[in-house]
Amino acid sequence: MRVGEIVTAGVLALLSIYLMYKATANGIGFVAGTGPQGGFWPFWLSLGMLISTGFIALNAIRGLSPASQSDEPVLDDFGRKTLLLVGGGIVGFVALVDILSMYGAVAVFMLYYLKVLGRHSWTLTLPMVLVFPLGLFFFFEGLMQITMPTGMSFTEPVFNVLYDIIY
Amino acid sequence: MEILSLLGDGMLVAIQPLNLLLILIGVTLGLFIGAMPGLGSVNGVAILLPITFLVPPGSAIIFLAAIYYGAMYGGAISSITLGIPGASTAVATTFDGRPLAMQGKARLALVAAAIASFVGGTVSNVLFTGFAPLLATVALSFGPPEIFALMLLAFATFVGLGGDDIPKTVFSICFGLVLATVGFDQISGAPRLVLFDLNGFLGGISFLVLAIGVYGIGEMIWTIESTRGEISKSDAKISVKGIVEDTGTTFKRGWKGMSIGSFLGFFVGVLPAAGATPASLMSYGVSKMISKRPDDFGKGHVGGVAAPEAANNSASTGSMLPMLTLGIPGSPTTAILLGGMVIWGLTPGPRLFVEQSDFVWGLIGSFYVSNFFAVVVNLAFIPLFIWMLRMPFTVLAPLIFVLSVVGGYAAMQDMFDIWLLLIFGFGAFFLRKFDYPVAPAVLAIVLGPIAEPTLRQSLLLSSGDPSIFFSRPISAPIMIVAIILILMPALKYLRPRRAKPAE
Numbered sequence: 001m002r003v004g005e006i007v008t009a010g011v012l013a014l015l016s017i018y019l020m021y022k023a024t025a026n027g028i029g030f031v032a033g034t035g036p037q038g039g040f041w042p043f044w045l046s047l048g049m050l051i052s053t054g055f056i057a058l059n060a061i062r063g064l065s066p067a068s069q070s071d072e073p074v075l076d077d078f079g080r081k082t083l084l085l086v087g088g089g090i091v092g093f094v095a096l097v098d099i100l101s102m103y104g105a106v107a108v109f110m111l112y113y114l115k116v117l118g119r120h121s122w123t124l125t126l127p128m129v130l131v132f133p134l135g136l137f138f139f140f141e142g143l144m145q146i147t148m149p150t151g152m153s154f155t156e157p158v159f160n161v162l163y164d165i166i167y
Numbered sequence: 168m169e170i171l172s173l174l175g176d177g178m179l180v181a182i183q184p185l186n187l188l189l190i191l192i193g194v195t196l197g198l199f200i201g202a203m204p205g206l207g208s209v210n211g212v213a214i215l216l217p218i219t220f221l222v223p224p225g226s227a228i229i230f231l232a233a234i235y236y237g238a239m240y241g242g243a244i245s246s247i248t249l250g251i252p253g254a255s256t257a258v259a260t261t262f263d264g265r266p267l268a269m270q271g272k273a274r275l276a277l278v279a280a281a282i283a284s285f286v287g288g289t290v291s292n293v294l295f296t297g298f299a300p301l302l303a304t305v306a307l308s309f310g311p312p313e314i315f316a317l318m319l320l321a322f323a324t325f326v327g328l329g330g331d332d333i334p335k336t337v338f339s340i341c342f343g344l345v346l347a348t349v350g351f352d353q354i355s356g357a358p359r360l361v362l363f364d365l366n367g368f369l370g371g372i373s374f375l376v377l378a379i380g381v382y383g384i385g386e387m388i389w390t391i392e393s394t395r396g397e398i399s400k401s402d403a404k405i406s407v408k409g410i411v412e413d414t415g416t417t418f419k420r421g422w423k424g425m426s427i428g429s430f431l432g433f434f435v436g437v438l439p440a441a442g443a444t445p446a447s448l449m450s451y452g453v454s455k456m457i458s459k460r461p462d463d464f465g466k467g468h469v470g471g472v473a474a475p476e477a478a479n480n481s482a483s484t485g486s487m488l489p490m491l492t493l494g495i496p497g498s499p500t501t502a503i504l505l506g507g508m509v510i511w512g513l514t515p516g517p518r519l520f521v522e523q524s525d526f527v528w529g530l531i532g533s534f535y536v537s538n539f540f541a542v543v544v545n546l547a548f549i550p551l552f553i554w555m556l557r558m559p560f561t562v563l564a565p566l567i568f569v570l571s572v573v574g575g576y577a578a579m580q581d582m583f584d585i586w587l588l589l590i591f592g593f594g595a596f597f598l599r600k601f602d603y604p605v606a607p608a609v610l611a612i613v614l615g616p617i618a619e620p621t622l623r624q625s626l627l628l629s630s631g632d633p634s635i636f637f638s639r640p641i642s643a644p645i646m647i648v649a650i651i652l653i654l655m656p657a658l659k660y661l662r663p664r665r666a667k668p669a670e
Contacts (some may be wrong), residue, residue: 012338023360083388094572118561136569139203144200149576
């Protein structure tokens with residue numbers, strides 16, 4: 001964990017430097033009579049971030065923070081598996097939105113999580129996979145008048161039927 | 168006595184059958200809209216505004232005010248049960264509401280939120296009724312330096328009193344504030360901090376993207392990982408007797424938070440451009456500051472739920488005050504209400520109380536009635552919300568992930584923001600592993616868009632002289648308190664070192 005904390009502080013320090021660099025494009029000076037320029041506020045805050053990461057790294061090197069006193073790895077086998085299966089599943093879900101539509105992606109993600117990860121019965125899984133996306137559709141598109149992505153053209157016939165119901 | 172008579176007449180208007188029905192429908196709809204991540208009172212009021220053209224103007228604004236009330240109550244539900252602050256006003260409720268739910272005390276958290284909301288709403292209604300014109304004048308004396316001082320005080324309560332690692336807290340606040348500057352410079356209008364030259368950043372980064380990413384994705388993955396997947400379901404119990412007991416516990420352990428939230432919330436709500444979000448965050452910070460056990464905050468303290476919930480309800484009523492008396496909206500939702508009033512031919516301002524007395528007092532009467540029905544409806548639905556929590560975690564978790572993504576899209580309408588939400592989620596997961604407090608970043612991205620312009624406007628007013636913050640009677644004491652709180656960690660560090668030679 002100690003090395004992980006120092007590396008994280010280093011990555012965040014680099015991010016802070018990048019943000020400082022970007023802020024300079026708007027001017028970071030203080031113009032007499034008119035006040036600070038556009039980049040003033042983000043620049044000095046990013047510098048605050050950079051200084052903080054210095055203290056965080058120093059505390060980690062001196063073993064003062066709880067994380068730096070731990071011998072556990074940042075991610076063990078279970079952690080890596082969780083990140084891959086759960087985190088990967090969410091990334092897959094979002095990636096499917098532009099293909100299957102928001103509601104189609106929800107159905108596939110629910111099927112994956114309930115059946116593959118949760119190992120629930122089909123009796124629970126199927127109603128959740130079918131009813132939950134439909135409930136979301138009628139709530140958002142019907143009641144709230146908020147349109148969600150409809151995916152690629154092959155989903156059109158399904159949406160035509162659903163839109164006929166609400167309009 | 169005249170006020171009481173007018174209020175009585177107003178209440179009679181509010182309990183007319185049509186208005187009463189609209190209040191019931193409004194608070195129930197608002198409760199569910201507020202409970203949905205990504206949707207808040209502003210969405211509910213904006214979307215249902217056209218429906219109100221079917222009823223008389225007085226009834227229409229009563230309906231919209233009831234939605235506003237319901238949504239304020241509802242915001243706490245997703246914060247507590249799902250751990251996702253559905254609206255910015257409920258961010259602070261997550262800090263202690265979610266830990267309480269994870270400890271199997273979801274019922275206590277939900278009851279505390281409902282009761283505190285009711286108390287906050289009632290206190291603010293009384294203040295509104297008695298002191299409307301006076302408070303409107305005081306609010307007008309708050310200029311950019313005073314508002315900036317208030318924002319600094321909000322940040323200071325997190326730095327000076329956080330039990331967390333101070334450099335990590337400072338990093339978190341600065342990071343949230345920098346994220347709030349992405350998009351366009353509000354004063355010059357120039358593009359600013361368009362990261363990696365991606366056009367998606369031109370629209371800025373909404374607090375919702377960060378909050379849903381952090382709490383809906385990052386925190387959930389962290390929970391699954393840290394519990395080794397053994398978290399099956401919450402053991403929260405449902406019973407009427409339990410709800411009554413929890414009400415007693417709320418008053419016993421959360422009275423300080425409720426009192427602070429009710430009064431501070433109302434006053435911050437009255438200030439133009441402030442609103443319920445800064446009110447709830449500041450009330451949380453001040454409650455933590457004056458608590459005998461500040462370290463318990465963030466781990467499931469009833470006061471940590473009561474303070475922000477009392478505050479956001481109180482501020483909602485407070486923000487109606489400048490709208491009605493001066494025509495200045497105190498929050499985005501009241502801005503829409505103001506628009507509605509103008510469409511209905513009502514002109515908000517000092518003359519409204521004289522020329523449209525029936526309308527104004529009918530509305531004020533409806534605040535009391537809405538507040539009462541909101542707490543009744545909320546308490547009645549608690550078993551449903553608890554039932555949600557009793558689902559197996561492998562059912563609840565995908566529901567939370569889906570609601571995070573769908574709710575995020577509903578609010579932002581841009582897939583770029585959904586990818587950003589995932590990046591924040593995974594980032595928050597790793598930062599959480601190294602004990603970085605993420606709540607201050609969420610606080611900062613909410614308050615940043617108020618803090619930066621007020622700082623720059625203040626410096627423009629003073630031709631760049633920072634002493635403006637210390638030379639005005641209201642901003643000076645607030646600034647001094649804020650600076651003391653910021654320096655408190657250093658003072659705490661010095662005290663034992665000085666004490667050593669005397670031992």
